[in-house]
Structure formats: structure tokens, C-alpha cells
Amino acid sequence: MPSWNSNEGIAALTSVVSARIPSWTTGLREWQIEPILRILDSEDVLLCTATGAGKSALFIVPILCHLEVAAHPELYPKSPVRKHPLGMVVTPTKGLARNLVCHYALDSLLLLTFRFSGRVCRQIRSTSPGV
Numbered sequence: 001m002p003s004w005n006s007n008e009g010i011a012a013l014t015s016v017v018s019a020r021i022p023s024w025t026t027g028l029r030e031w032q033i034e035p036i037l038r039i040l041d042s043e044d045v046l047l048c049t050a051t052g053a054g055k056s057a058l059f060i061v062p063i064l065c066h067l068e069v070a071a072h073p074e075l076y077p078k079s080p081v082r083k084h085p086l087g088m089v090v091t092p093t094k095g096l097a098r099n100l101v102c103h104y105a106l107d108s109l110l111l112l113t114f115r116f117s118g119r120v121c122r123q124i125r126s127t128s129p130g131v
Contacts, residue, residue, distance in 0.1 A: 004040035008077040020064040
């Protein structure tokens with residue numbers, strides 16, 4: 001299978017972000033592209049950046065790429081994708097977990113769950129056309 005870390009993969013990533021997250025009118029930040037492509041190619045990535053720099057995109061965007069390419073394979077180059085992708089994120093605070101759930105559930109169809117103090121909270125929203 002072709003690698004995501006190619007010219008075609010970069011074009012597909014850009015297309016997916018435009019299709020799945022229209023509120024990101026400027027797309028991904030330049031520094032986010034390479035780690036996301038590596039994640040999509042099943043490589044391990046360790047990244048340190050400042051608070052608010054956009055690290056959350058590194059777990060949300062690969063999931064959206066898998067969902068989009070699985071739903072519309074004819075629009076993208078043949079790439080390794082999972083039909084039902086899953087990501088797990090451990091956050092240091094309940095507030096950050098809530099913010100992630102609220103922010104990213106608004107942009108696309110995602111089931112986001114967070115757990116703290118024995119309680120589970122779930123949220124699902126769809127704002128994507130045709131979903």
C-alpha cells in the first residue's frame with residue numbers, strides 16, 4: 001500500500017481536513033502535517049509543543065482521515081485505512097477532557113467519551129452534510 005507520507009497523501013490529508021472540518025478555513029498548521037502523516041502510516045510519534053498550539057489535531061485528524069477515506073474511497077488514493085478507527089487520549093484535567101469533547105464533536109460526526117470519578121459522559125453531534 002502507498003504511504004500517507006507522499007505527495008498524494010499530503011493532498012488527501014488537505015482534502016479530508018477541508019471536507020471534514022470546514023471551520024478550519026486555513027487548514028492544518030505547517031508543523032502538524034508531518035506528524036499526522038506519520039501517525040496515519042502507523043508510526044509512533046512523540047511531540048512536545050506549547051499549550052494551545054494544536055496538539056489535539058494529531059489525534060482527531062487521523063481518525064477523520066480514516067472515516068473519510070473509508071466512506072469515499074473513490075475520491076482518494078489507495079491508502080491504508082480503518083473503517084472503524086479508534087483513538088484514546090489521556091488528559092491531565094477534567095476541564096481539558098470536556099473542552100476536547102465539546103470542541104471536536106461540533107465539527108464532525110465523532111463519538112467522544114471521557115471518564116472521571118467513576119462517571120462516564122458521552123456526546124455525539126453531527127453537523128456534517130449528508131450524515
